[in-house]
Amino acid sequence: MRSAIAATAEADEEEDERVILQALTAQIPGAVYRLRFSASGEYSFTYMSEGARRLFGLRPEQSLTDVDALFGSVYAEDLAEIEASTRRCNETLERWRQDFRVRAPEGTKWVRGEGTPHRTRSGDTIWDGILLDVTEQKAAEEREHRLRERISAILESTTDAVFTVDRDWRFTYMNRRAREALARGKDVIGRNGWQVFPEAVGTILWEQYHRVRDEGCTADFEIYYPPLEKWLEIHAYPLDGGVAVFFRDISDRREAEEELTRAKEAAEAAGRAKSAFLAAMSHELRTPLNAICGFSEMIAREVLGPVGVSDYRDYARDIETSSRQLLHVVSNVLDLARLEAGAGKLDEETVDLVEVLDEAVEAIAPRLDEKRLVLEKEVPTDCPYLRGDARALKQILTHLLSNAVKFTDVGVVGVEVRARPAGLALSVRDTGIGIGPEQRRLLCKPFQQIDASLARRHQGAGIGLALTKRLVELHGARLEIQSARETGTTVTVHFPQWRIVEKPSW
Numbered sequence: 001m002r003s004a005i006a007a008t009a010e011a012d013e014e015e016d017e018r019v020i021l022q023a024l025t026a027q028i029p030g031a032v033y034r035l036r037f038s039a040s041g042e043y044s045f046t047y048m049s050e051g052a053r054r055l056f057g058l059r060p061e062q063s064l065t066d067v068d069a070l071f072g073s074v075y076a077e078d079l080a081e082i083e084a085s086t087r088r089c090n091e092t093l094e095r096w097r098q099d100f101r102v103r104a105p106e107g108t109k110w111v112r113g114e115g116t117p118h119r120t121r122s123g124d125t126i127w128d129g130i131l132l133d134v135t136e137q138k139a140a141e142e143r144e145h146r147l148r149e150r151i152s153a154i155l156e157s158t159t160d161a162v163f164t165v166d167r168d169w170r171f172t173y174m175n176r177r178a179r180e181a182l183a184r185g186k187d188v189i190g191r192n193g194w195q196v197f198p199e200a201v202g203t204i205l206w207e208q209y210h211r212v213r214d215e216g217c218t219a220d221f222e223i224y225y226p227p228l229e230k231w232l233e234i235h236a237y238p239l240d241g242g243v244a245v246f247f248r249d250i251s252d253r254r255e256a257e258e259e260l261t262r263a264k265e266a267a268e269a270a271g272r273a274k275s276a277f278l279a280a281m282s283h284e285l286r287t288p289l290n291a292i293c294g295f296s297e298m299i300a301r302e303v304l305g306p307v308g309v310s311d312y313r314d315y316a317r318d319i320e321t322s323s324r325q326l327l328h329v330v331s332n333v334l335d336l337a338r339l340e341a342g343a344g345k346l347d348e349e350t351v352d353l354v355e356v357l358d359e360a361v362e363a364i365a366p367r368l369d370e371k372r373l374v375l376e377k378e379v380p381t382d383c384p385y386l387r388g389d390a391r392a393l394k395q396i397l398t399h400l401l402s403n404a405v406k407f408t409d410v411g412v413v414g415v416e417v418r419a420r421p422a423g424l425a426l427s428v429r430d431t432g433i434g435i436g437p438e439q440r441r442l443l444c445k446p447f448q449q450i451d452a453s454l455a456r457r458h459q460g461a462g463i464g465l466a467l468t469k470r471l472v473e474l475h476g477a478r479l480e481i482q483s484a485r486e487t488g489t490t491v492t493v494h495f496p497q498w499r500i501v502e503k504p505s506w
Contacts, residue, residue, distance in 0.1 A: 360397035408432030
């Protein structure tokens with residue numbers, strides 16, 4: 001009687017433990033199992049949790065009675081690996097861990113199996129372990145793998161050399177160009193960069209890479225690296241606690257830049273020498289030309305008595321006209337050279353703009369009459385005065401008006417003065433031939449005509465507008481040119497507000 005009761009109690013207790021075990025393991029992701037390998041080589045599951053239903057679509061009791069039902073869902077090539085690895089672990093009692101694929105009702109799944117084997121007194125081996133669904137993890141790993149492959153392909157094809165180091169300065173990656181430039185056949189992955197390249201310790205490379213790693217900032221710089229005998233352009237970025245470095249060989253570029261700098265300095269020195277020479281020659285050139293102009297005028301007017309031959313008087317007039325034209329060109333060249341040599345200085349005073357404008361108009365009046373052009377003036381009655389160089393301002397106006405007359409055969413030449421909030425605008429406009437967009441790049445360049453044909457049709461060396469621009473800028477003003485073919489041109493000088501002064505009381 002007692003033995004029956006005891007047996008029943010023992011069975012009930014064993015059943016309670018199984019129920020409790022099932023309840024506990026049901027809360028664990030995956031399937032908890034116990035597998036027995038007999039000494040004769042047979043195996044069977046002695047326990048399988050409810051997780052088997054989620055993993056394999058099997059009731060837990062099915063796996064206990066039909067092992068083949070579970071292993072039959074495993075991919076054949078993966079099953080062969082499972083058999084080999086479990087056989088080995090069964091002999092060595094090593095912990096078993098393996099990923100494999102199974103065919104589940106909802107499709108292929110990745111399962112990670114883990115188990116700890118131990119031997120019983122009877123010689124059997126008991127495995128206690130767990131089977132986990134790692135399908136999402138495998139998919140993520142595959143996505144990461146493909147991404148790494150794409151990134152690696154991009155980095156291998158880039159023209160830059162690229163390498164990465166971890167926080168302890170161990171090389172973790174090098175693309176082909178970096179391997180060719182730095183590794184040179186050596187395997188440096190996993191080695192400390194400062195130990196591989198001790199000559200870089202303490203240099204700007206050391207300083208910048210440490211700053212990028214420690215401060216999480218980026219660094220862009222150029223450096224001459226003696227071991228490679230090259231100039232390098234380097235871009236360094238923080239990466240996972242370490243540093244990613246992109247660099248390229250810019251030795252050819254640096255050499256070209258240095259050559260260009262030397263050529264530029266030589267050209268500037270030659271230009272300064274030329275300008276200084278012309279500025280110094282001002283007196284020597286103007287003095288004989290003034291003499292030629294004066295004496296030819298005296299002969300033409302027979303100041304000291306009759307010449308006697310009328311042709312001589314005509315020759316004298318031609319000499320005077322030509323010499324005055326030459327004097328005008330030489331004066332412009334010398335003034336421009338003086339400004340380019342840095343010798344330009346304004347003789348500033350309070351200037352009556354209306355008076356200067358009238359003098360400039362008077363200077364070109366004969367040519368206006370000769371071409372029968374109409375002059376239009378729009379000047380306010382309360383036109384402000386300017387603080388500036390009267391001679392330079394007259395030169396500016398004369399050059400602009402002369403150009404307007406020169407390139408206008410029929411129509412109007414206009415002058416306009418407008419007060420604006422930002423200062424004063426002085427404009428000279430014409431209805432002449434105008435300038436096309438492709439020719440505007442030549443404007444304000446010394447000795448340039450906007451069209452080869454113009455050099456034949458109109459006199460001039462192409463200096464006036466260049467000189468005008470220099471004089472305008474010397475006043476802190478700005479030159480603006482608007483033009484269109486067969487429509488005309490408007491040139492505006494924008495004087496700043498601080499150049500405007502009140503009309504003096506005298």
